[in-house]
Amino acid sequence: MEVPILKQGAFLIATFQAALSDADLNQLRMGLVQQVVKFRSRAVIVDVTAMDVMDSFASRTLREIAHMIRLRGAETVIVGIQPEVAFAMVQLGLTLEGVATALDLEEGLAYLNERFRITK
Amino acid sequence: MAKRDNTSTDIELKRTEEPSELLRELVAHLRQNRTQLREEWVVRISETRLLTAMTKEEIFAEATSVYDSYVEALETEAFEALQAYARNLSERIIPRGVETHEVVGIVLLLRDVLARSLFAKYQTDFKKLNRILDAYEPAANRIANTVAVGFVQERERVIRQQQEAIRELSTPVLQVRERLLILPIIGVIDPQRARQLTEQLLRGIRTNRAKVVVIDITGVAAMDVTVANHLVQTVEASRLLGATVIVTGLSPEIAQTLVTIGVDLGKMNTVGDLQGGIEQAERLLGYKVASITEPN
Amino acid sequence: MSVGEIRVEINSDQDIVIARQKGRVMAGELGFSSGDATLIATAISELARNIVSYARTGQIKLKGIHGSSRSGILVIASDDGPGIIDIRQALRDGFSTSGSLGLGLPGVRRLMDEFEINSQPGKGTMVAVKKWRQ
Incomplete structure (x- = not known):
């Protein structure tokens, strides 16, 4: 399953679908980092609104994406985690520590705009 | 030869008096003496001061229907009907404040009143009385059991429903201003309430697009490790939705407990009281707090 | 209310997605709230993932259960893989032998109401x- 990656100015936006397999997630991880390098993006928004289950693998992949992108000097924001999914995640002990989160795409963009306006 | 004959009549006699046959006989007896036995029962109920929440007329009306259902259950041994009746009865009398011991009490009284009338009827034939009681007792006990269990289940259902309603009322998620929610928690938190509270808060964050949440636990008397972990989870789940949580009103005792049992308070953003919590929330939201001493 | 039994063969990571989707649908049919259905689907995902990571192949069985006063769902994950040597350790948070986060089993335990594990080294899990249902 292809994950669409949109370029929006200095940001990249990746939108996850509901039924991503491990292979899809791995592919996405590589794809995103390559695009960040290619477009010299300052930040990536990963939109997980459509995901109805976030298990340990998906959660770990998101953290790894965020860490790899940070190594490229850019930032990651995870947006759109559903309330029920968030509840299940914390039960599993998956808290995405150290990764920025926002309610939805709009909030994620607002957060990044604010951040980059302040730092520069 | 003669001996043999004797044995065969004995067997025949037993065959004609199978338990179901005996039950039929005693059901007929109970039907015949319905008015008198029922009256006796009602007298015993008021003597023992049961069902005090109900009037004499009400007791009589209920006694009549219980008596008839009782005899019917003895006759048909159809306990589903009795179960349904017990549920129905409980639904009617629970709101009147009838207690479990009263329901069990009146059914046991009826059992005894009926048993006594059997004693009186068969007092001259001890063997027959024994066989009648052999048939009566297990059935009567099963009836008492069915009614008691039915009552208790109905009571539990009512209690669950009320708890549910109280929980809903006791966890309000308040929006104080745009993007700021306050969740004042009062009373005892059990794991079930903790979960409901979290779910309600997460939904509230989403619908109100909240960025900051103040959870005030001034009204929480005690906190054990399970509840403390729930609180930590609530904070973490809120963050996954992009909201920051500030916990206020943590009493020194609770703080002490949390530290002792090893709850990681470092994950929690705590402020002394609700007022201070709201002020910090407003700073986080980018509002200027009017304070003369604050340099800017 | 005749929700029968569903079996999902787990042979690859694709099957993890299938198993949890079927679990969510069944939980809905059994009358679970969508919040609970999410917890159940997440638990199934973790269990199926353990099969793929440790045993490669196995099976997930989903079944509606009806007690005297309540009903619920039963999920059984089984495999003929290497088994777990120290179950006690595997149930402790932070333990893993395959480089994953190792939160699988204790997490699943927290997501569900009842948890039972049977494993013998060399004979599967x-x-x-x-x-x-609440």
Whole structure:
């Protein structure tokens, strides 16, 4: 399953679908980092609104994406985690520590705009 | 030869008096003496001061229907009907404040009143009385059991429903201003309430697009490790939705407990009281707090 | 209300997605709230993932259960893989032998109401979990 990656100015936006397999997630991880390098993006928004289950693998992949992108000097924001999914995640002990989160795409963009306006 | 004959009549006699046959006989007896036995029962109920929440007329009306259902259950041994009746009865009398011991009490009284009338009827034939009681007792006990269990289940259902309603009322998620929610928690938190509270808060964050949440636990008397972990989870789940949580009103005792049992308070953003919590929330939201001493 | 039994063969990571989707649908049919259905689907995902990571192949069985006063769902994950040598350790948070986060089993235990595990080194693993409707 292809994950669409949109370029929006200095940001990249990746939108996850509901039924991503491990292979899809791995592919996405590589794809995103390559695009960040290619477009010299300052930040990536990963939109997980459509995901109805976030298990340990998906959660770990998101953290790894965020860490790899940070190594490229850019930032990651995870947006759109559903309330029920968030509840299940914390039960599993998956808290995405150290990764920025926002309610939805709009909030994620607002957060990044604010951040980059302040730092520069 | 003669001996043999004797044995065969004995067997025949037993065959004609199978338990179901005996039950039929005693059901007929109970039907015949319905008015008198029922009256006796009602007298015993008021003597023992049961069902005090109900009037004499009400007791009589209920006694009549219980008596008839009782005899019917003895006759048909159809306990589903009795179960349904017990549920129905409980639904009617629970709101009147009838207690479990009263329901069990009146059914046991009826059992005894009926048993006594059997004693009186068969007092001259001890063997027959024994066989009648052999048939009566297990059935009567099963009836008492069915009614008691039915009552208790109905009571539990009512209690669950009320708890549910109280929980809903006791966890309000308040929006104080745009993007700021306050969740004042009062009373005892059990794991079930903790979960409901979290779910309600997460939904509230989403619908109100909240960025900051103040959870005030001034009204929480005690906190054990399970509840403390729930609180930590609530904070973490809120963050996954992009909201920051500030916990206020943590009493020194609770703080002490949390530290002792090893709850990681470092994950929690705590402020002394609700007022201070709201002020910090407003700073986080980018509002200027009017304070003369604050340099800017 | 005749929700039968569903079996999902787990042979690859694709099957993890299939198993949890079927679990969510079944949980809905059994009358679980969508919040609970999410917890159940997440638990199934973890169990199926353990099969793929440790045993490569196995099976997930989903079944509606009806007690005297409540009903719920039973999920059984079984495989003929290497088994778990120290179950006690595997149930402790933070333990893993395959480089994953190692939160799988204790997490699944928290997501569900009842948890049972049977495993023998060399003979495979069976995990049975239940969740009751609130």
